[in-house]
Amino acid sequence: MIDNKLQNSGSYASHEGYLRTLDVMAEASMMSVYCSCGRIVVLDRSEMRLRLRLGKELECTSCRNRRISEEIDEMDNHFNGIEEPDGILL
Structure with missing residues (x-):
C-alpha cells in the first residue's frame, strides 16, 4: 500500500x-x-x-568507524616507519 x-x-x-x-x-x-x-x-x-x-x-556509523580505524592505523605505520609488503615506507 x-x-x-x-x-x-x-x-x-x-x-x-x-x-x-x-x-x-x-x-x-x-x-x-x-x-x-x-x-x-x-x-x-x-x-x-x-x-x-x-x-x-x-x-553509516559502522563504515565511519572502520574508515577512521584504518586511517589511524595508516598514520601509526607511517610515523613508526613500518614498511608495506611492496617495500614502500609508509
Whole structure:
C-alpha cells in the first residue's frame, strides 16, 4: 500500500506492513540515505548538505568507524616507519 503522496524519493522501506519512502521515515529536518554498504542512514539535512559540500561520503556509523580505524592505523605505520609488503615506507 503506497500512498501517492509518498512517491517522492523512489526508495522504499517496509515499516509495519506498509511501504514508506525513506524520506518519510524521519522528521522533516532529517533525511534518509543509503550508505555504500546498503544500510539506511538517517542524517540531519543541514549536516548532509555540509558533508556533501566538503566532498565527504555519507556513511553509516559502522563504515565511519572502520574508515577512521584504518586511517589511524595508516598514520601509526607511517610515523613508526613500518614498511608495506611492496617495500614502500609508509
